[in-house]
Structures are given as C-alpha cells and as structure tokens.
Amino acid sequence: MVENREVNVRSRYESLERNNVIGDFSFVVMEKYLSQDNELPFFERIVMKLYFWLKEVSLSEEKAFGLDSGNVVVEKFPLIVSPVANLRLKRVTE
Numbered sequence: 001m002v003e004n005r006e007v008n009v010r011s012r013y014e015s016l017e018r019n020n021v022i023g024d025f026s027f028v029v030m031e032k033y034l035s036q037d038n039e040l041p042f043f044e045r046i047v048m049k050l051y052f053w054l055k056e057v058s059l060s061e062e063k064a065f066g067l068d069s070g071n072v073v074v075e076k077f078p079l080i081v082s083p084v085a086n087l088r089l090k091r092v093t094e
Contacts, residue, residue, distance in 0.1 A: 009022050009025055010022060025071065026071045026072065026073055027062070027065075027067050027071055027072050027073070028072075028073050028074075028075055029061050029062055029067075029072055029073070029074050029075070030075050030077065031061070031074055031075065031076050031077075032076070032077055032078070032079040033052065033076055033077075033078060033079065034048050034049070034052055034078075034079055034081075035078035035079055035080045037078070037080055037083060037084060038080060038081050038082050038083070038084075039082050039083065039084045039085065040081060040082050044081075044082075048081070062074070
C-alpha cells in the first residue's frame with residue numbers, strides 16, 4: 001500500500017518528517033463471531049458453525065494482508081443474525 005502511495009506512514013511531526021521517520025500506526029482488523037443470542041433453525045446453525053470453522057482453520061486476515069503482528073489490533077464483535085423474539089425472564093427474590 002505504501003509502494004502504491006495509498007497510505008502515507010511517514011511521521012506527521014515536522015522534525016521527524018524531514019528525516020522520513022516512519023510514524024506510529026496500527027491496523028484494526030474487525031473479526032465477527034457468532035453470538036449465542038441467535039435463534040436459528042437447525043440447518044442455518046450448522047451452516048454458520050461450518051462457516052466459522054472454515055474461517056478459523058483458514059489463513060487469518062492479518063497474514064493474508066501481510067501485516068506485522070506488532071501493528072495489528074483484532075477487534076471482535078458479535079454477529080446477531082436472528083435475535084431471540086420471546087425472551088422469558090424470571091425475577092428471583094429472596
């Protein structure tokens with residue numbers, strides 16, 4: 001990306017920019033996981049588990065992009081496909 005001039009990683013500080021010092025930066029990789037708060041039919045649950053299993057055993061995104069692991073932050077967030085419609089809660093009192 002630097003070679004194609006898509007990203008400028010040089011420092012923004014004037015004193016460091018004169019010497020072409022590389023600035024501090026990090027890449028954020030967004031990674032989803034299947035939330036337990038889904039109400040999926042059996043077949044869809046199997047398909048989603050197969051998808052996430054294949055994603056787990058395949059090449060990670062940071063390796064696929066050729067990123068240094070020191071500059072990568074992986075943020076995980078839950079994927080909710082079909083939220084639970086009727087959630088029954090029971091109050092427990094002493």
